[in-house]
Amino acid sequence: MEGDIASMGQFIGAGLAAIGSGAAAIGVGHVAGNFLAGALRNPSAAGSQTATLFIGLAFAEALGIFAFLVALLLMFAV
Amino acid sequence: MATESTADAAHGAADLGACVSETGSAIGMPQLCADWMPNQIFWLVVALVVIYFVLSRIALPRIGGVLAERKGTITNDLTAAEELKAKAVEAEKAYQDALARARTEAAKIVAEAKAEIQKDLDAATARADAEIAAKASESEKRIGEIRAGALDAVTEVAKDTAKELVAALGGKADAKSVTAAVTARLKG
Amino acid sequence: MAEEAHSEGGLVFHPMDQFIVKPLFGHGPIEWYTPTNVTLWMGLAVLCVIGLFVLGTRGRAVIPSRIQSVAELAYGFIYKMVEDICGHDGVKYFPKIFTLFVFIIFTNYLGLLPMSFTPTSHIAVTAVLGFGVFFAVTLLGFYKHGAHFLGLFWMSDAPLILRPIIAVIEVISYFVRPVSHSIRLAGNIMAGHAVIKVFAGFAAIAAISPVSIAAIVAIYGLEVLVAFIQAYVFTILTCVYLKDALHPGH
Structure with missing residues (x-):
């Protein structure tokens, strides 16, 4: 199977899909950073917004996980 | 592949x-x-159903009961503490009242005692004054008596001395004239 | 294919082998009723739940023991979450949400034990959870509000021209919910476990094995966090979806 052009395509595709994880990392960093900036500006309101923070983090991270999943699918399942 | x-x-x-x-x-x-999926799904459903029944039938009512009981206990304790605090405040007030009452009482007693003492003192002073006055008048009388006595004695002595003197000088002194002369001299 | 591609450099990566479902007894084919390692680890999770929430609270003490206060902490945490997000009429569904939470958190944490198996890393498992929540919430919404439930997709405060477009987007996002809900959980757990396995594969090379072991420790710490956060996120999103069903107006 080595040298197979299809498997080369697979690996390149998986690698490209993994870039999505990095993009999700940027998103998660944005969410957390903005939360921190807001929390430092108004610490009394921060406690009530942690749930929102986690929902935001989860949504941002889910898309990164999708990218990772595509990579995994290309590596192992196609 | x-x-x-x-x-x-x-x-x-x-x-x-x-x-x-x-x-x-x-x-x-x-x-x-x-x-593998049917197997996983089957066991997942079994596990979830078991957990759900264990939790909803046994665990959650129990924990909810304990939490409610604790809340009740805490509320009761808080009200009890509140009551005790009110009682303490009341007791302190009663204590302060009693203290104030005792203070006025003591002041009254002190004043009374002072007045009594003053009265006693006044009476004693008056008695002493009266006594002193009586003693003083008595003394005066005695002094007067003594003075009068002394005058008499002086007259007597003067008469006697004059009589002796006259006798010694060889004269015959009749008592009457000596007495008159001495008396006249003493007056003069 | 993967192993052949990697085994040339002396490295053997089998990051996915930890997710294989094996029968507990013998080597027979896996039927739907076969006791497998899925059964074992889910059963252990159930035992942990019973141990913590039934045996741990046996004393019903007003001044709790350590285990009882952990159980009470979990109860209070989820209860407050449900109450805050869904309001008072959501409290009725608290036992179901709590069941989801404890199942996920215990399977996640038991899966972090070495040589263990993590049921929540399997999409079949999380999809049942995610689609179960989705269908339950959707049916509940239609049951409670009838056709008014569709108002969830019709933004009455948006400009009239945009409303159909927004409605289409809302419908799509509504139907993507169970997919993202389940794949988020399975993907996070699977990714963490696979990454640990990959680093463990690097540990075979003596020169970089200290680095790889340190990396495993670091990733493991992250996974401890992720195991909790994913259970929390799954639960909180369930609450959010439930709120949409109970109060579709806002």
Whole structure:
């Protein structure tokens, strides 16, 4: 199977899909950073917004996980 | 590719199913192996149902009860503490009242005692004054008496002395004239 | 294919082998009723739940023991979450949400034990959870509000021209919910476990094994966090979806 052009395509595709994880990392960093900036500006309101923070983090991270999943699918399942 | 591996596995280890190779490692993603899904779903449902019944029948009512009981206990304790605090405040007030009352009482007693003492003192002073006055008048009288006595004695002595003197000088002194002369002299 | 590609450099990566479902007894084919390692680890999770929430609270003490205060902490945490997000009429569904939470958190944490198996890393498992929540919430919404439930998709405060477009987007996002809900959980757990396995594969090379072991420790710490956060996120999103069903107006 080595040298197979299809498997080369697979690996390149998986690698490209993994870039999505990095993009999700940027998103998660944005969410957390903005939360921190807001929390430092108004610490009394921060406690009530942690749930929102986690929902935001989860949504941002889910898309990164999708990218990772595509990579995994290309590596192992196609 | 996947079909090839599946075919390999199929003639190698038939009892392991289509998702595991002869060497025991996974072919493709185990998560996507359709052979295993009914098993996972079945046991998941069993586990969830067991957890749900254990929690909703036994654990959650119990924990909820304990939390409610604790809340009740805390509320009761707080009200009890509040009551005790009110009682303490009341007791302090009563104490202060008693103290103030005792203070006025003491002041009254002190004043009374002072007045009594003053009265006693006044009486004693008056008595002493009267006594002193009586003693003084008595003394005066005595002094007067003594003075009068002394005058008499002086007269007597003067008469006697005059009589002796006259006798010594060889004269015959008749008592009457000596007395008159002495008396006249004493007056003069 | 993967192993052949990697085994040339002396490295053997089998990051997916930890997710294989094996029968507990013998080597027979896996039928739907076969006791497998899925059964074992889910059963252990159930035992942990019973141990913590039934045996741990046996004393019903007003001044709790350590285990009882952990159980009370979990109860209070989820209860407050449900109450805050869904309002008072959501409290009725608290036992179901709590069941989801404890199941996920215990399977996640038991899965972090070495040589263990993590049921929540399997999409089949999380999809049942995610789609179960989705269907339950959707049916509940239609049951409670009838056709008014569709108002969830019709933004009455948006400009009239945009409303159909927004409605289409809302419908799509509504139907993507169960997919993202389940794949988020399975993907996070699977990714963490696979990454640990990959680093463990690097540990075979003596020169970089200290680095790889340190990396495993670091990733493991992250996974401890992720195991909790994913259970929390799954639960909180369930609450959010439930709120949409109970109060579709806002």
